[in-house]
Amino acid sequence: MKEKANYWLAFIFLAALTVRLVLAFSTPAFTYDSYFNLRQVDYISNNGFPQFHDELSYSGRDLRFLPLFHYFTALFDLITPDQFIPPEIIAKIIPNLLIASLVIIVYHISDKMTGSKTASLFSAGIAAFLPTLYETNSFTVEALFIPLIFLITFCFINLKEKNFVYYYIIAFLAACLTSSATFLIIVGFGIYLLLSAIEGKKLQKAEVEIILFSLFFYVWTQFLFFKEVLASEGMSFIWQNIPQQIMRWYFPQPSLLDTMLSVSIIPFLAGIYVVGRSLFKLKNTKEFLYISLVISTTILTWLRLVQFKLSITFFSIILAIFFASFYKEMVDFFKRTRIKSWKIGLPAITIILLAATMIFPALTTAKEQSMPSMDAIQAFRWFGETIPQKTTTLVQFEEGNALSYYAGKRNVMDDHFSLQKDAEQRILDISTMYITTFQTEALGLFDKYRVGYIILTPKAKSRFSVDNFHYITQECFEPIYNQEVKIYRVRCTLKEA
Amino acid sequence: MTDEPRNIIKPVFKHLARYHLFYAIITAAVVLLLPLFVIGQPLLFGSESYYNLQQAPQQPAYHLSFKVVETMSHLPLSAISIIQILAALISLTFLFKIGTTLRINAKKQSLFLLLLAVSPAFIIPFLGLSQMSIFILFSLLGFYILTKNGRWRCFSIIFFAVALTIDAVSSLFLVTLLTTYGFYKRDKNIYYFSGAIALAAITAFLLLHLPSVIGPFHQQQLSADFISDLGGYSGVSFFLVLLAIIGLFSKWKDSIEMYVLFIAAAVLYIYSPQTVLFITVITIVFAAKGFFVIFEPKWQLSSLKNFTLLLLLLGVLFSSATYEQRITELQPTATELEVLAWIESSTPKDARFFTSSEDSYYLQYFAKRETATSFQRQDLTEKHIFEAVYVQDLFPLLEQEDIRYIYLSADLRETLPQEQGLLFLLQNERFKLAHSQEGNEVWKVR
Numbered sequence: 001m002k003e004k005a006n007y008w009l010a011f012i013f014l015a016a017l018t019v020r021l022v023l024a025f026s027t028p029a030f031t032y033d034s035y036f037n038l039r040q041v042d043y044i045s046n047n048g049f050p051q052f053h054d055e056l057s058y059s060g061r062d063l064r065f066l067p068l069f070h071y072f073t074a075l076f077d078l079i080t081p082d083q084f085i086p087p088e089i090i091a092k093i094i095p096n097l098l099i100a101s102l103v104i105i106v107y108h109i110s111d112k113m114t115g116s117k118t119a120s121l122f123s124a125g126i127a128a129f130l131p132t133l134y135e136t137n138s139f140t141v142e143a144l145f146i147p148l149i150f151l152i153t154f155c156f157i158n159l160k161e162k163n164f165v166y167y168y169i170i171a172f173l174a175a176c177l178t179s180s181a182t183f184l185i186i187v188g189f190g191i192y193l194l195l196s197a198i199e200g201k202k203l204q205k206a207e208v209e210i211i212l213f214s215l216f217f218y219v220w221t222q223f224l225f226f227k228e229v230l231a232s233e234g235m236s237f238i239w240q241n242i243p244q245q246i247m248r249w250y251f252p253q254p255s256l257l258d259t260m261l262s263v264s265i266i267p268f269l270a271g272i273y274v275v276g277r278s279l280f281k282l283k284n285t286k287e288f289l290y291i292s293l294v295i296s297t298t299i300l301t302w303l304r305l306v307q308f309k310l311s312i313t314f315f316s317i318i319l320a321i322f323f324a325s326f327y328k329e330m331v332d333f334f335k336r337t338r339i340k341s342w343k344i345g346l347p348a349i350t351i352i353l354l355a356a357t358m359i360f361p362a363l364t365t366a367k368e369q370s371m372p373s374m375d376a377i378q379a380f381r382w383f384g385e386t387i388p389q390k391t392t393t394l395v396q397f398e399e400g401n402a403l404s405y406y407a408g409k410r411n412v413m414d415d416h417f418s419l420q421k422d423a424e425q426r427i428l429d430i431s432t433m434y435i436t437t438f439q440t441e442a443l444g445l446f447d448k449y450r451v452g453y454i455i456l457t458p459k460a461k462s463r464f465s466v467d468n469f470h471y472i473t474q475e476c477f478e479p480i481y482n483q484e485v486k487i488y489r490v491r492c493t494l495k496e497a
Numbered sequence: 498m499t500d501e502p503r504n505i506i507k508p509v510f511k512h513l514a515r516y517h518l519f520y521a522i523i524t525a526a527v528v529l530l531l532p533l534f535v536i537g538q539p540l541l542f543g544s545e546s547y548y549n550l551q552q553a554p555q556q557p558a559y560h561l562s563f564k565v566v567e568t569m570s571h572l573p574l575s576a577i578s579i580i581q582i583l584a585a586l587i588s589l590t591f592l593f594k595i596g597t598t599l600r601i602n603a604k605k606q607s608l609f610l611l612l613l614a615v616s617p618a619f620i621i622p623f624l625g626l627s628q629m630s631i632f633i634l635f636s637l638l639g640f641y642i643l644t645k646n647g648r649w650r651c652f653s654i655i656f657f658a659v660a661l662t663i664d665a666v667s668s669l670f671l672v673t674l675l676t677t678y679g680f681y682k683r684d685k686n687i688y689y690f691s692g693a694i695a696l697a698a699i700t701a702f703l704l705l706h707l708p709s710v711i712g713p714f715h716q717q718q719l720s721a722d723f724i725s726d727l728g729g730y731s732g733v734s735f736f737l738v739l740l741a742i743i744g745l746f747s748k749w750k751d752s753i754e755m756y757v758l759f760i761a762a763a764v765l766y767i768y769s770p771q772t773v774l775f776i777t778v779i780t781i782v783f784a785a786k787g788f789f790v791i792f793e794p795k796w797q798l799s800s801l802k803n804f805t806l807l808l809l810l811l812g813v814l815f816s817s818a819t820y821e822q823r824i825t826e827l828q829p830t831a832t833e834l835e836v837l838a839w840i841e842s843s844t845p846k847d848a849r850f851f852t853s854s855e856d857s858y859y860l861q862y863f864a865k866r867e868t869a870t871s872f873q874r875q876d877l878t879e880k881h882i883f884e885a886v887y888v889q890d891l892f893p894l895l896e897q898e899d900i901r902y903i904y905l906s907a908d909l910r911e912t913l914p915q916e917q918g919l920l921f922l923l924q925n926e927r928f929k930l931a932h933s934q935e936g937n938e939v940w941k942v943r
Contacts, residue, residue, distance in 0.1 A: 165798060165801070169801075204797075205796070205797040206797045206798055209796050209797060209798050209801055209802070209805075210798070210801070212791060212805060213801050213804065213805045213808075215739065216736070216739070216805055216808045216809055216812065217805075217808055219735060219736065219739065219812065220736075220808050220811065220812045220815075223726065223735070223812065223815065223816070224815070227726070227815075227819050230726055230727055230728065231726070231727070231728040231819070231823065232728060233728075234718065234720055234721045234727040234728050235720045235721075235727060448916055
């Protein structure tokens, strides 16, 4: 039975990986938030250290971030020759491989919780096709962070087994050096302790000790990397200095419908049932840990202390794990009935229902990823090859890192806001530079940010509802690229010579 | 799953408990002397120091705390720095003696003293000439005498009287401390004494027109002022806050008095972050308790215990080291002092200056000039002047305040926007750059 389950698990893993890679390679672009990481991996591959001072971002600024994911990927870049496997190919493969590995982790967690291989395979199958995980062109730290978090929880529920303490410590260390969002699990542990105290459940001493260690280790690592950011921004560090104007993009008002669509309706309903049942009836300690994580994620999302995208991902994977408990209960129920065909019928119906409610949303998510268009990438590449200077160029903030990656040019702003005191002002100024009808106003801002070139991409056209800049004149703006994307050289200045 | 590495904690703490005063004093001395060595000039830290020195001669005799400041004001700043450091060490010694008299657990006391010695809320009053340093020293002197048996206890009122003339909030906390002490000792005489002190405090507040709380002397933020790692210049390390939370929720029945003090300190802190010292001390008490709750019992994962302890120690040390780096900003630089000296020698004595609230105290003390700004002002004139967009908005404000000069330190100029606001408007012909040195500027308003 175990061998058969392993074959099925391998099949699900390979299916998930194949689908993900096919979708990833269907376009050469990456999501906008990937380009920062691509540039860092490139820098580490060439210099050995992360780029904590970036000449191109905001035309020169300091950066503070956790570099493990970048080192991890740079390692693959270093050991594979560029002519055989270019870095961009590795950047497509590694994140999808990591996310696909969730299938294996979710299977083992579900198996530990329920003892049922079949139910666990269904959980693994759900994890393989969760819509919220289908940003296949994304090269972000979450690709490493999400599997690590669930690996940590798996090690935690296996603390009694040999060596799992060490696996836990290694995984936790890696998570702390990958993303500050590790505090999700710290808060989850806190709620786990609280719920256990309320329920009068006796905890293992080792669990409490590991939680204490995790708390201090997490705080210490974050303090080590972000002491300047903490000193500069204080509690606002949690919100990463995201400008108020775009805060709602990162911390939207969560709605039940959005959550159900992101998670997929059947795992959502099954998960809610399991949570409800566990809270009031059973005292299964392992489910309590994941329920605590659900509660902590919900509270932190409601308080807008964690980005919605991350919390929904976390939430949906936990619901996938809970599906195993739900399925096992269904099996136990049908065993008690006289329906003889349930052994074939139940799995078949479950597969059909899951496939129907998950595959299409997953493919839609993959299709609707926010990426630069091929025209924009082509234009950026041409711009980089044609104009050798690292001149400051106006693009929207989401395109900032893409511009720097493809063209090697300085941007006015990109999507990393920490340690930037004028982030809100820059957002306003960028909007003005795109929509103003007054040339003097535009030129004044170009002088302020030393903008030498301005680019109008399809995304900018759509965002600002413009076909072209309103203030373009022949004497002040020289068109150097005029296709779907327009690039102009700024010739005039308001400053005295 | 259990492992048995060498237990290093017990023998270390046994040694610490035996010699904890020595280690606390050495730690405090290093922490207090380090910034002076780094900067190379023994000035006082913090704008409050210069406010106190400048105000002390103008205060009536019954403001005993200011009289203490005035006796020191004739000394060079370097001498005052050394006296303050000695006062810190004496305070720690008296804390130790009080703890010994009250038979507080030596291990807990040792940890408390060590943590206090590295806490910003304790360091910053003694790196400058803060009223809080006077409060700490004289309150501890008073308590030390009070803990002695016999008639000598009544002499403690002399020292408490000095501590009562700072502000109403400090007096209130002192009364709360005394009442808690009386509850702890189950001594009715202490209650009567506490009542007498309370009456004295009310009288002082009403008759002497003491402020409800002295200050503020910096831009106040509830979170950053309490947790020094968030950019504040006082408070405690975040690691101690975590330990304190654990201590707060453990064995709460053992020390009800501390919870009463904690609530009192928390209420006072929310009322005014200037009272951060009180909540910091209570937090450190709970942090010491939390430390022993975590590390005293035997761990199932012994190696993890040592590693967690190491993390904690590194965290506290790292936090302190980062803080020591930052507090060097609380002194005027050598260039700023030169510019302030130029102002004193080259501008009219009755000239009124505009600058930031923080720089205003340096200007008042070093350049002996009147300023239109201070943290005690409740209006938004300072904000309006800095953010004025047009000269039509700016000049009426300058005229209203009779401002003839504007002083902008280099640090202040870096925080102001270049393309609008005051820095932009200084290009107007009515402003003349009177003096400039390494980014520190003095502008004359014509």
